[in-house]
Amino acid sequence: MHRCDMTQIFKFGGASLRDADDIRHLGHLMADFPGRPLVVVLSAMGKTTNALEALLDAARGNDEANYRERLENLRRDHLAIVGALFGSKASPVAQRVEALIAELDQHHRTLAKHARPFHYDQTIGFGELMSTTIVSAWLEASGIATRWQDARRLIVTDDCYQAANVDWAATTERLRELAWDDCRLLVTQGFLGGTQDGQTTTLGRGGSDYSAAILAHCLEAERVTMWKDVPGLFNADPRRFDNATQLEHISYAETIELAWHGAKVIHPKSLAPLQRKRIPLTVRSFKAPRTPGSTIDADPRHDGDVPIVILREAQILLTLYPRDFALMDEAHQHDILGHLVRVGVHASMIDSAAMRVSLCLDRPTGRLEALVEALSADYRVVRRNNLTLLTVRHPDDGLLEGLSAGRDCLAERRNADTAQRLFPGDQCPESWHLPT
The missing domain is CATH 3.30.2130.10 (VC0802-like)
Structure with missing residues (x-):
C-alpha cells in the first residue's frame, strides 16, 4: 500500500441488498464518502443464500425438475435487478450474471457426488459473486471509481470446508500485494475464502461480518462499519420488545458475551481480529445513514448501563x-x-x-x-x-x-x-x- 492507505471497511448484509432501489441507495451512500479509500464487503442479496442451499439439496437429490426451477428463479431474480438498474445498457452486466449462473450449473453437474461440505463451498458463494458483480458495475456507472476483487484470492484459509480457518500471514501478504495506488473503491465478497491451491472455502453462515473483520485486521483499518436494517444495537430485540432502547456504546467483551448467549448482534468470530488491533466497529442504519449508530470498541465504561x-x-x-x-x-x-x-x-x-x-x-x-x-x-x-x-x-x-x-x-x-x-x-x- 502506498498513498491510498486503507482507512475504512464497510460491510452490507443481504437485508440491505434486496432490490434495485437498495443498490441505488448504496450508491448514494458511497458518494457521501469521496476521497476516502474504502473496501466494501457484500453479502448475497436478500435470501439468496437460502435459495442456493435449496438448489444444492435439489442437485444432490437428483431432483432435476426442482433443480431447474430453482436455478431459473435465481437467474430471473438477478437479471430483473440488472434490468431495473441498467435498462437498455444492461447487456455487459447481464452477460456476466449469465456466465456466473452457467458456472454454478456446471459446478453442480460435476460435484454432486463429492462430499457435501466440499460441494457446498464450491457453489454457495455464487450469491456473493453475483451481488458484487452487479453492485460494482452500478457504482462504476454512477461515477464512483470501483474495482471488483475476488475474495477467494484475498482471504487464504485451510481446507476445513464450511468453517475454514484463516491463514493470517498469507492473507496479509495477499492484501499487501494489491496495487492501491489508483485509490479505487474495492468491492469484494463476504463469507468466502480460498485455499492456497485455489479451492473455494466458506467461513460459516453469517461469515460476511467475519470477512470484514479479517480485512480490517490485515489492513490495519481505522474502522469497520456494518450497515444494517436497524439503527444500531439495542438492549432487546426491537421486533419483540416494544420499549427496547438503543445502546450507544459497548465493549468488545460485552458484545462477545451477548453473541455467546444468542443475540443476533455480530458474528462471534468478528470481534477477536478487531480487538487485537483495537479497531472500532460501528453498526449503523442503511436507511438512515446520518443517525449515530452504536459503537463497539475496547472501552468498557458503558457496559452494564442498562440491562x-x-x-x-x-x-x-x-x-x-x-x-x-x-x-x-x-x-x-x-x-x-x-x-x-x-x-x-x-x-x-x-x-x-x-x-x-x-x-x-x-x-x-x-x-x-x-x-x-x-x-x-x-x-x-x-x-x-x-x-x-x-x-x-x-x-x-x-x-x-x-x-x-x-x-x-x-x-x-x-x-x-x-x-x-x-x-x-x-x-x-x-x-x-x-x-x-
Whole structure:
C-alpha cells in the first residue's frame, strides 16, 4: 500500500441488498464518502443464500425438475435487478450474471457426488459473486471509481470446508500485494475464502461480518462499519420488545458475551481480529445513514448501563440423572461436556445439582439426536421440547421477576452479571415489554 492507505471497511448484509432501489441507495451512500479509500464487503442479496442451499439439496437429490426451477428463479431474480438498474445498457452486466449462473450449473453437474461440505463451498458463494458483480458495475456507472476483487484470492484459509480457518500471514501478504495506488473503491465478497491451491472455502453462515473483520485486521483499518436494517444495537430485540432502547456504546467483551448467549448482534468470530488491533466497529442504519449508530470498541465504561435481554426460542432441555444413584460430580460433568464437544453441540445453559445435570440446547438436529443416543448409554435422559430461554445481562431483581411473571421456570442459572431462566414456549408471547 502506498498513498491510498486503507482507512475504512464497510460491510452490507443481504437485508440491505434486496432490490434495485437498495443498490441505488448504496450508491448514494458511497458518494457521501469521496476521497476516502474504502473496501466494501457484500453479502448475497436478500435470501439468496437460502435459495442456493435449496438448489444444492435439489442437485444432490437428483431432483432435476426442482433443480431447474430453482436455478431459473435465481437467474430471473438477478437479471430483473440488472434490468431495473441498467435498462437498455444492461447487456455487459447481464452477460456476466449469465456466465456466473452457467458456472454454478456446471459446478453442480460435476460435484454432486463429492462430499457435501466440499460441494457446498464450491457453489454457495455464487450469491456473493453475483451481488458484487452487479453492485460494482452500478457504482462504476454512477461515477464512483470501483474495482471488483475476488475474495477467494484475498482471504487464504485451510481446507476445513464450511468453517475454514484463516491463514493470517498469507492473507496479509495477499492484501499487501494489491496495487492501491489508483485509490479505487474495492468491492469484494463476504463469507468466502480460498485455499492456497485455489479451492473455494466458506467461513460459516453469517461469515460476511467475519470477512470484514479479517480485512480490517490485515489492513490495519481505522474502522469497520456494518450497515444494517436497524439503527444500531439495542438492549432487546426491537421486533419483540416494544420499549427496547438503543445502546450507544459497548465493549468488545460485552458484545462477545451477548453473541455467546444468542443475540443476533455480530458474528462471534468478528470481534477477536478487531480487538487485537483495537479497531472500532460501528453498526449503523442503511436507511438512515446520518443517525449515530452504536459503537463497539475496547472501552468498557458503558457496559452494564442498562440491562440487556436476549430470547432464545425453540430450545430443548435435556435433564440427565445417574443410573447408579451416584453424585453428578466433576468426573460425570467432564464426561457429559465431552459428549457435547464430540458431537459439536453448544449448550445455551448448563444447570447442575447433586443428582442431575440439565442442558439447554438449540432445536433438534441430527447432531442433537446423536448426543441423546450417546448420553442414554450412561444416564437416564428426560427431554422437554419447545422452550424459551431468557437471558438477562446486568439484571436487577425487578426486571427479572417482571419478565418471569406468569411463567413456569424449568431451569435457572445466575452469576454476578448474567441471569438465565427457561420457560415453556407456549407461555411466552410474541410481543414483550421490558418492566420499568
